[in-house]
Amino acid sequence: MATTHNVVLVKDPRNKKQGYLKLRSITNRKPSDKSLGIKIQIKNWNAEKQVVYSKEPDSDKINDRIQKVLLEARGGKVDFLNLKRGNKSVIAYAEKVIDVISSRNTRRGRRDALNKFKEYLQTINKDDIEFSDIDIFLVRGYYSFLIDSGLAYSTANEYITVLRYLVNQGVENGLHVYAQDPFKGLKKKKSIKRYRVLNEEELKIFMEYEPSRKSTLLVQKSFLFMMYAAGIRISDALLLQWKNIQKVNDSYFLQYRIQKTGTVMETKLTIEALVQLRVFLQEYDEGFGEKADYLDQTSKEIKSRLRILQSDHDLIKILSFQELKEEYENENENSGDFEDLVIREQEKEMEKEELQHRINSQKRNLELINRARLEHYGNKIMELRAAHPEDTILPYMRGFYRGEQSLNTDLHNKSHVLKNTFNYHLKLIQTACEINTGISNHQARHIFSQRLFLSGANFHYISMALGHSTLQVTENYREKLVTDEAKDVTQLFSDTFSS
Numbered sequence: 001m002a003t004t005h006n007v008v009l010v011k012d013p014r015n016k017k018q019g020y021l022k023l024r025s026i027t028n029r030k031p032s033d034k035s036l037g038i039k040i041q042i043k044n045w046n047a048e049k050q051v052v053y054s055k056e057p058d059s060d061k062i063n064d065r066i067q068k069v070l071l072e073a074r075g076g077k078v079d080f081l082n083l084k085r086g087n088k089s090v091i092a093y094a095e096k097v098i099d100v101i102s103s104r105n106t107r108r109g110r111r112d113a114l115n116k117f118k119e120y121l122q123t124i125n126k127d128d129i130e131f132s133d134i135d136i137f138l139v140r141g142y143y144s145f146l147i148d149s150g151l152a153y154s155t156a157n158e159y160i161t162v163l164r165y166l167v168n169q170g171v172e173n174g175l176h177v178y179a180q181d182p183f184k185g186l187k188k189k190k191s192i193k194r195y196r197v198l199n200e201e202e203l204k205i206f207m208e209y210e211p212s213r214k215s216t217l218l219v220q221k222s223f224l225f226m227m228y229a230a231g232i233r234i235s236d237a238l239l240l241q242w243k244n245i246q247k248v249n250d251s252y253f254l255q256y257r258i259q260k261t262g263t264v265m266e267t268k269l270t271i272e273a274l275v276q277l278r279v280f281l282q283e284y285d286e287g288f289g290e291k292a293d294y295l296d297q298t299s300k301e302i303k304s305r306l307r308i309l310q311s312d313h314d315l316i317k318i319l320s321f322q323e324l325k326e327e328y329e330n331e332n333e334n335s336g337d338f339e340d341l342v343i344r345e346q347e348k349e350m351e352k353e354e355l356q357h358r359i360n361s362q363k364r365n366l367e368l369i370n371r372a373r374l375e376h377y378g379n380k381i382m383e384l385r386a387a388h389p390e391d392t393i394l395p396y397m398r399g400f401y402r403g404e405q406s407l408n409t410d411l412h413n414k415s416h417v418l419k420n421t422f423n424y425h426l427k428l429i430q431t432a433c434e435i436n437t438g439i440s441n442h443q444a445r446h447i448f449s450q451r452l453f454l455s456g457a458n459f460h461y462i463s464m465a466l467g468h469s470t471l472q473v474t475e476n477y478r479e480k481l482v483t484d485e486a487k488d489v490t491q492l493f494s495d496t497f498s499s
Contacts, residue, residue, distance in 0.1 A: 231448030
């Protein structure tokens with residue numbers, strides 16, 4: 001009777017999110033398992049392709065181990081005898097190793113890398129080489145060839161890693177023993193993928209745009225809520241339920257567990273974040289929008305008056321200084337006007353004080369109206385928390401998701417489809433608004449992060465708000481979000497000497 005061999009994931013009874021990889025051999029319908037000694041996150045296992053996803057730590061090493069175990073179990077060992085007896089050819093051996101890789105994507109990627117190595121060999125007038133010919137100089141020459149050929153640093157690093165993998169496979173199978181590691185001391189170039197983020201003008205256009213299609217409007221409001229809610233990922237935003245919002249004193253907090261890492265998060269919700277939920281709140285209560293209209297419009301009018309008053313105040317301040325300077329420069333010619341100058345400056349000081357008084361008054365009015373807005377939105381949310389705690393805040397997963405900690409295949413697939421749907425509608429808004437920067441659901445997180453980085457906010461607090469496991473993760477994130485304005489510090493330094 002034929003025996004079948006596959007790698008399976010057996011759940012850890014002490015941790016439902018993790019499991020152990022085991023080689024399952026079935027003979028005459030009787031299975032037997034042999035542990036591979038590898039523990040992974042359940043959500044990172046692809047049983048159909050017999051691989052772990054790249055987000056699993058050391059995924060490449062784990063997949064290599066899986067391929068090797070399956071290869072040996074299925075009796076598909078590469079025949080190294082001919083290689084050992086004669087010319088120990090790198091290309092011939094590598095092609096045999098790649099041919100038996102079961103994952104099509106992995107096989108294609110490593111073949112692309114091998115083809116690039118063949119191109120390099122042609123530049124040194126060789127079609128193939130022996131393992132003994134691979135040394136530090138050849139490896140460094142190959143890496144320089146990859147960089148000079150215009151490949152992205154990440155791709156060049158990946159290709160050199162594949163070559164190292166193939167060489168290590170040869171060493172493990174006794175084809176050659178190196179006195180010195182040929183890859184030792186190779187300094188790979190750091191690859192930083194820059195994130196393009198909506199600039200101030202583009203973000204303003206996006207926020208003021210009013211989609212005619214309700215489906216697009218819902219996506220726009222969802223995106224803005226994600227942005228204001230500390231850049232929450234869409235994979236988490238889709239699963240938020242009304243019970244995830246808590247009231248503490250006069251503030252509202254979003255409490256949830258990050259799907260990606262399992263980290264428990266608590267994010268304070270500002271009035272700007274709650275306002276984005278208005279369209280979803282109105283689904284439960286059509287009358288909710290009447291008072292919300294009045295409060296939101298009043299807030300907008302106060303903000304408009306504040307901007308005008310502040311502008312007038314700043315203008316008087318500037319003109320006062322400039323005109324005073326000019327008057328004093330002409331004092332010798334118009335000495336009799338000095339008393340008028342003093343009177344005029346006193347009048348301007350009084351005008352500035354009056355404007356400042358009106359500004360302070362409008363700020364108090366804005367504080368009061370925003371407090372009323374927060375109470376109006378918050379009370380409705382607390383009603384929904386009591387009446388419909390299991391309903392998802394965003395309606396897309398409503399009726400499907402019931403608060404499960406680990407998503408089954410159907411929920412995972414639905415979430416993936418919804419992410420693509422979000423990006424489709426965001427693309428429609430981008431086209432309608434003639435915005436050059438590409439918009440995707442994850443840019444809500446980028447906008448939140450970048451604006452805080454550039455504002456000089458406490459780095460530790462930003463890291464906590466994003467739910468990063470370490471500060472190094474946040475540092476890597478910041479590097480990818482650096483803008484031209486942030487990098488132009490030399491100009492900012494020079495400007496400090498301007499008179």
